[in-house]
Amino acid sequence: MLKTIATKVFGSKNERELKKLWPHVDRINSHEPEMQKLSDDQLKGKTVEFKERLEAGETVDTIMPEAFAALREASVRVMGMRHYDVQMLGGVILHKGAIAEMRTGEGKTLTATLPVYLNALAGLGVHVVTVNDYLAKRDAEWMGTLYQWMGLTTGCILNQMDEVERKANYACDITYGTNNEFGFDYLRDNMKFKPESLVQRGFNYVIVDEVDSVLIDEARTPLIISGPAEGDTGKYYDANQVVVKLQADAHFTVDEKDNHALFNEDGIRKMESLLGVNNLYDIENIQILHCLEQALRAHHLFKKDVDYVVNDGQVIIIDSHTGRPMPGRRYSDGLHQALEAKEGVHIERQNQTLASVTFQNFFRMYDKLSGMTGTAETEAREFHSIYKLDTYVVPTNKPMVRDDKNDQVYGTTKSKFTALLNEIQIHNKKGRPVLVGTIAIETSEEISAWLTKQKIAHIVLNAKYHAQESEIVAQAGRLGAVTIATNMAGRGTDIILGGNAEMLAKSDMAKDPEADYDELLHKYEAICAEEKKKVLDLGGLVILGTERHDSRRIDNQLRGRSGRQGDPGLSLFFISLEDKLMRLFGNDTMKRMMKSQMEDGVPIEHRMISRAIERAQKAVEARHFDSRKHVLEYDDVMNKQRTTFYALRRKLLYGKAREHLFERAEAIAQAQVTEYLELQKPEEGDRSRLAESFRSLFDFDLGDAKITETTAEAVLEHVKAGYSEKWDVLELPSEVVEDHERFIMLYVIDQQWKDHMRTMDSLQDHVRLQAYAQKDPLTIYKRESFTQFNELMDRIDEEVVRMLVHVQPQIRGESINRMKQERAREEKAMQLAGNRDEEGEDKPAKPKPVRRTEPKVGRNEACPCGSGKKYKKCHGRNA
Structure with a gap:
């Protein structure tokens, strides 16, 4: 009550925070008249002036008002688009390193140009993250014209680019790309063997478009590059054949709410009988038991066309929040193999992790992180807790007049769909466009089948028709259009009432390249304008x-x-008490009360019910947040180790391998000698162990020499002399020797890191069992992982010294070449990592496109030959 009164008197927290930011917009607007007076060349020259001022000591904060005003004026001249004041406000929020929630259609893409331009002036690079390659390419080309006019370079990272192309695009002032591409390039860079092979140049400032989709929804699954591991995929087929013979309740229980499926005692005995084994929990049966557990989950917790689809003999995951297919991504821990066995397709081998990072820890590496979306306020707590990001809700440019109806709740799914389909018919007869949102492919196809039966023209957008996404969304506002979409998250294309004339013209051009684009565009602009007027009259x-x-x-x-x-516009949700959300998380008292008042086919519509549903959603969101936080807590431990290891790797990549060898040899020898001398009464066995260690690590024969403080110095001199001599006799150029030394050293530490990753995976599986003993798994994991990492770093030092001291550098021999051949295979796998799954399974690379070396001549442009004719009427006639 007091909170409500305070909000009415002082405004909400968001309103109070925005009030502090509006003066920045006033200062930006005050510079607009002077920018309008500048010539094009003078306006372009502002970029050089801003850079010089930054070099002289000013900050991006002090030049922000002028830079924003300059870019707005440039946008008016280049693109015919002037930033609204609310877009300026959004730009200020993004520059602050916060999240701007802006409603759909408010122009987030244009808003982002302001902080992107400002922060790119420092010359350290700005990254703009989008949810797919299509949007990355579109925005880079679209907004790139503005940046280039102002003297800044723009790049775009796409899936099939090679190393040279990636490096060139990262070197640009502004680089667009997806979260996956940026993340995989980070992992690949930390597996490179030459400094010149690195493609990224640092993590300065990033804006994440559809920030909730990227930093929350996709952050549930880490990016992983893997290599094939040993394992028998046949066990998954065997497990699948056993599980299908089990009966629910009699042999296992399923808990949808907690996403668990567990065998009971009868189920265990039944499986032991079917498999012909005495004890499934015997150590020798642990693999088949794991396969059985995953097979049970695959059959009873994962649904085809809801959680995944099967295309071209492959099981492809569907993102539960966006409805998009995620080709190349795979469930881990054998679950994907279990799904492949369930669907009777080829089972891919499991893999071993070579490198991994969560999106949370990847994006926290940037000096400044910001994001924009239409829906962030509900997740503001998580954004602040995980990323230290504040969320601001930016007001709309024009008042919101959409009519959001209360939910209509029905007793059964059947009566709900009857009412839904009737509602579609009513609006369709009037010609009013309708967008039907579903959360599962099977639901969208059921509705589609009914509409087809009723001869109602419609179009479907779901994971099966993903390729036509932007075209379908763009035309969903046309007169009489009926569109069925599975999860409309982050589509990146506005629904314009009356239709999108540009896309309609391009669609016709694709069918008839000989057509005149300008004529088509003019025709469709008139049609769309007329349709828009009619749709507005009907209510949107x-x-x-x-x-x-x-x-x-x-x-x-x-x-x-x-x-x-x-x-x-209008929005209305149809709900039944049989829906999963209501069934699993609805309040039992509320459901009983509603059932007692319900008549068949008659809905209950009340704000109280909508609030109850919202409470159920909040409960689910809290569970998901706890789950993501749990994953992050484990990865935070791994991230400290990853950061330390990658720092060591960079040091070796850019440093002198020989110096590092001698430094570590001295440290190890000194530590071993000191440990021996600190023994109160050294025995013969102690001396023998030290002598054996010297032989193994340093190729040094201790003999009968007395062990003193100077013994370590003698060992180091021996290592230096012997090591230098075996390379000097080859009379190779110093850079060739350094290259081989660096390669050997990095190869050795990478092998140790891979083994450590495998150990950490096993450790995480092991500590989860400690919960059954009333122990905190995370505490145990932290303690054990700390010990394991210290042992890793000691082992790295010893293996590096042992390998370099004993290696025989015969360039035409096997010792180095064999390692380089193995490394070449790994690098090939790394290049495919962008096509990989969660576990990194290789996917066939797409053919590399032929690149044009000269500018393309449009069919309606003047022919370059100088005839005065259009190209299509002259030399382009047969093209």
């Missing part, structure tokens, strides 16, 4: 939800497709 776009998603954000993203830039 209708949003119909088939059920509530686990996350309020996804529901808000669906709603946000209507009511763009002050347009009218």
